[in-house]
Amino acid sequence: MTEAGDDFDEKLDFAFRVALSRGPDSFEKKLFRRNYERQLEYYRNHPEQAKKLQTVGIFSIPKELERTELATWTQLARILLNLNETTTRN
Amino acid sequence: MKSRNDMEMLLRRRTFLTRSGLGFGAAALYSLMQQQQSAQANANKGRIPGLPGLPHFPPRVKRVIFLCMAGGPSHLETFDYKPKLNELDGKPMPESFTAGQPIAQLQGKELKVQGHLTKFRASGKSGTLISDFMPWHQKMADDICVIKSMHTEQINHDPAHTFMNTGSAISGRPSMGAWITYGLGVDTDELPGFVVMTSVGGRNPQPIASRQWGTGFLPSRYQGVEFNSNGDPVNYVRPPGGITNAQQREIIDAIRQLNEHRLEKVHNPEIETRIAAYEMAFKMQTSVPELVDLSNEPKHVLEMYGAKPGDGSFASNCLLARRLAERGVRFIHLYHRGWDHHGGLVKYMNICCGLTDKPTWALLTDLKQRGMLDDTLIIWGGEFGRTPMSQSKGGAGRDHHIKGFSMWMTGGGIKGGTTYGNTDELGYNAVENPVHVRDLHATMLHMLGIDESRLSVRVQGLDMKLTGVEPAHVLEEILG
Numbered sequence: 001m002t003e004a005g006d007d008f009d010e011k012l013d014f015a016f017r018v019a020l021s022r023g024p025d026s027f028e029k030k031l032f033r034r035n036y037e038r039q040l041e042y043y044r045n046h047p048e049q050a051k052k053l054q055t056v057g058i059f060s061i062p063k064e065l066e067r068t069e070l071a072t073w074t075q076l077a078r079i080l081l082n083l084n085e086t087t088t089r090n
Numbered sequence: 091m092k093s094r095n096d097m098e099m100l101l102r103r104r105t106f107l108t109r110s111g112l113g114f115g116a117a118a119l120y121s122l123m124q125q126q127q128s129a130q131a132n133a134n135k136g137r138i139p140g141l142p143g144l145p146h147f148p149p150r151v152k153r154v155i156f157l158c159m160a161g162g163p164s165h166l167e168t169f170d171y172k173p174k175l176n177e178l179d180g181k182p183m184p185e186s187f188t189a190g191q192p193i194a195q196l197q198g199k200e201l202k203v204q205g206h207l208t209k210f211r212a213s214g215k216s217g218t219l220i221s222d223f224m225p226w227h228q229k230m231a232d233d234i235c236v237i238k239s240m241h242t243e244q245i246n247h248d249p250a251h252t253f254m255n256t257g258s259a260i261s262g263r264p265s266m267g268a269w270i271t272y273g274l275g276v277d278t279d280e281l282p283g284f285v286v287m288t289s290v291g292g293r294n295p296q297p298i299a300s301r302q303w304g305t306g307f308l309p310s311r312y313q314g315v316e317f318n319s320n321g322d323p324v325n326y327v328r329p330p331g332g333i334t335n336a337q338q339r340e341i342i343d344a345i346r347q348l349n350e351h352r353l354e355k356v357h358n359p360e361i362e363t364r365i366a367a368y369e370m371a372f373k374m375q376t377s378v379p380e381l382v383d384l385s386n387e388p389k390h391v392l393e394m395y396g397a398k399p400g401d402g403s404f405a406s407n408c409l410l411a412r413r414l415a416e417r418g419v420r421f422i423h424l425y426h427r428g429w430d431h432h433g434g435l436v437k438y439m440n441i442c443c444g445l446t447d448k449p450t451w452a453l454l455t456d457l458k459q460r461g462m463l464d465d466t467l468i469i470w471g472g473e474f475g476r477t478p479m480s481q482s483k484g485g486a487g488r489d490h491h492i493k494g495f496s497m498w499m500t501g502g503g504i505k506g507g508t509t510y511g512n513t514d515e516l517g518y519n520a521v522e523n524p525v526h527v528r529d530l531h532a533t534m535l536h537m538l539g540i541d542e543s544r545l546s547v548r549v550q551g552l553d554m555k556l557t558g559v560e561p562a563h564v565l566e567e568i569l570g
Contacts, residue, residue, distance in 0.1 A: 027351055028348060028351070031344060031347055031348065032344075035340065035341075035344050038340065039337070039340075042334075042337065049332045049333075049334075050332060051332070052331035052332035053330065053331060053332025053333060054332070055331060055332075056330045056331065056332070071332065075333075075337065075341060078341055079341055079344045079345055079348070082341075082345050082368070083345060083348055083349060083352070084349050084352060084358075084360075084361045084364045084365075085349075085352050088360070
């Protein structure tokens with residue numbers, strides 16, 4: 001959220017490199033884009049849900065982070081971190 | 091397995107054709123692959139199918155509940171009464187029995203006969219002898235068939251469990267629950283086909299390794315899933331706050347699409363297992379809380395079992411076993427750890443039987459009342475029995491014993507009120523109709539409509555079976 005650039009592509013690319021040591025291909029980009037838009041729309045309409053999601057865990061959230069955006073990327077990270085490619089070596 | 095091999099071949103060919111520039115080949119293969127993949131995707135989403143051609147013949151039961159009394163209950167204080175044992179109480183054990191025999195902790199010690207540490211009672215109309223440690227078993231004497239001539243090959247707990255579960259003492263073979271779900275598939279897509287639960291209480295509970303319900307060389311999706319008996323049955327089964335079920339569905343779908351995308355590139359069959367596991371996990375977020383919510387169980391049922399929801403007891407596990415059976419789970423394995431009675435046998439038998447005797451009766455009675463005993467096989471027993479010789483690690487007890495011990499079976503028309511086989515006059519060797527572990531497996535498979543000799547998988551050039559290489563016998567005489 002703070003280390004990658006501001007736009008979606010830069011953020012996704014950063015996330016992929018940290019988790020998978022490679023960038024996303026066009027299929028993956030498209031799929032994450034679609035999910036980004038859907039999740040963002042949901043948390044924009046339900047800001048209280050974004051807040052609830054951010055009470056999970058003990059990490060204290062930097063004040064400068066925008067809550068809706070953070071909740072959306074939390075969801076995208078859940079996808080990325082749960083991929084077979086992420087959790088196994090082969 | 092054949093279709094998966096075909097698909098792997100196709101994938102390899104496609105990679106080859108694409109990379110070698112023969113684009114037309116890839117194009118022609120593409121439509122064929124699409125069909126196969128959609129079939130595969132359906133299989134991933136839905137319930138696990140069985141093998142084609144199985145069951146081999148009409149099954150007598152649909153499912154198995156295996157009640158494992160881990161530690162090795164004494165057959166001489168449960169089902170195997172020998173007057174001669176009391177006569178020789180305290181006297182040296184005749185060497186004709188023990189010379190050259192495998193002995194566990196009593197090795198090198200003076201071997202003395204230990205008489206029965208309880209009384210036996212002719213129970214039910216059948217008059218089956220059952221010890222006074224088990225008053226509730228005495229009530230179900232006419233329902234069960236006691237096999238008094240079991241024998242096994244492993245004298246220590248872990249290898250003996252491995253032997254009982256996989257037919258081999260060498261770890262890494264599929265467990266019986268895995269074999270059965272592999273062969274027959276599963277009647278639910280909401281829960282795993284093979285569920286394990288454990289409870290504790292008694293003397294020196296031995297650990298049970300999770301590989302006891304492992305899948306060995308079968309695909310991982312057939313392995314047993316352990317439910318916690320305390321707290322949430324499955325860790326993190328409830329989604330965190332701020333995430334709706336619909337969102338969770340979208341996340342799982344996205345993961346599936348990306349994993350399928352990956353599968354196309356690297357064709358690792360374990361990715362399919364993971365895809366199926368995520369789908370199952372999502373469904374379990376609904377099905378598991380419903381499963382363990384005992385609030386709709388009538389009070390008299392809870393009292394019959396002696397179950398207090400969430401207490402992690404064998405009683406609660408028995409009630410959950412019934413609920414799992416009702417929901418289409420194929421193999422339900424309960425372990426109660428605490429039967430390793432090297433010493434203080436009377437005290438610990440009272441504890442172990444106090445925790446398991448009535449719940450076992452309740453499970454049998456409940457299934458019977460619901461008509462489910464007709465298509466459920468219940469098997470009760472430990473990984474081995476205990477010596478006719480005494481050991482006293484804090485009060486009289488008995489050591490591990492593998493040459494003769496008792497188990498019982500019921501359900502699916504098995505002849506109740508009967509016994510099968512027998513040990514010698516001191517309860518040492520199974521002498522009449524000996525039943526090896528592989529015979530137990532063969533009989534269990536037979537009850538499920540499986541011919542043990544035809545459920546095999548070729549691994550490293552060998553046709554592997556649950557029952558192993560040597561001839562296995564179905565106990566035809568006990569079948570109804």
